[in-house]
Amino acid sequence: MIVSVADVMNLLNVAGITAMEYFGFVTPRWKDSMSYVTDADLAVQHLIVEWLNHHYPDDGIIAEEEDLRKEPSTGSRYWSIDPIDGTAAFVGGLPIWGTGLALMEDYEPIAAFFSAPVTRDQYWALKGEGAYRGEQRLSVRPPSSLHRESVLLSYSKLHRQNILSSKYPGKVRSLGSTIAHLCYAAAGNCDATLLTRVSLWDVAPGLLMLRESGGELWYVNGGQVSLKDMLTCRAPALMIGGHPEMVRSFDALLSVD
Known part of the structure; x- marks a missing residue:
């Protein structure tokens, strides 16, 4: 293995207990990137490191x-840590946030973990061995024609951008955590x-959760997502993830400059 x-997962349980000690009692600070950071983020990250x-x-x-950033002493394995993904939701007392970990080799994820303390969901995946919520194996939602009950999970600023066509008949939801959104896509939610x-x-x-559940993550302007694109900066383009056929269906409804 x-x-x-x-x-x-035991580590993430402890991290969740640590985060919950701050939940509802934190005052956020602004980072240079204009996003929140709290004492909970720092405490959880320190514990994991x-x-x-x-x-x-x-x-x-x-x-x-x-x-x-710590360089490996041998080999090319790195762990990525997001101590609290969904800090704004965490600060606001909303339930969708959690701690994300991934083990990468040559910047390809080979093990992935996400734990959401409030909802008590724990997700994990190993390369070649599937993705799971607890002991339940995950599978992306089967492809179908888009309809009024279709669900697209989106980042929170979509309403400020003219990206999604008005021809999309379904619903858009933003729940507060990027990793949770990817896990929900992997689980067929x-x-x-x-x-x-x-x-x-x-x-x-x-990314690994999606791949191991039969999904994919693509740039809307074409090409599969590579973590190497994000080594020194944020991702260069809009991404869409899900069943390959659904990715193509949504891609036809998205426009980017």
Whole structure:
């Protein structure tokens, strides 16, 4: 096995307990990137970094907060850490947020984990072994014609951009966490998910979840998503994820400059 799923999930349980100690009691601060950071983000990240340094000392680390990057002492394995994905939801007392981890080799995800303490959902995936919510194997929603009950999960600024055609007959939802959106797409809870201005730690866990559940993540302007595109900056283009046929259906309804 690539890593011990049980050990990592135990770590995320502890991380969730730590985050819940702050839930409803935090005052956010602004980062240079104009997004929130809280003491909970920093506490959870510190906990995970300490654990990884003890259990996987040779692996590198790329973490969201404080621009943390540690190079591997041998090989090309890195862990990506998003201590609280959905910080705005966390600050607002909303339930959809969680901690995301991914193990990458040559910047390809080979193990992925996401734990949402409020909803008590735990997702994980291993390359070649499937994606799971708990013990339930995940599969993307089968393709179908778009209709009024179709569901697209989207980033929160979609309403400010003229991207989605008015011909789309279905519903749009923004729940607060990029990794959660990708996990929900992997689990077949929506038809597709739309992402923009995301970083490596936002994408790495959910990318493997999608791949292992029969889905894919593509740039709307063409081409499969590569984590190498996000090593030094945010993703260069809009992304759409889901069943390959549904990705193509939505792609026809999206326009980007």
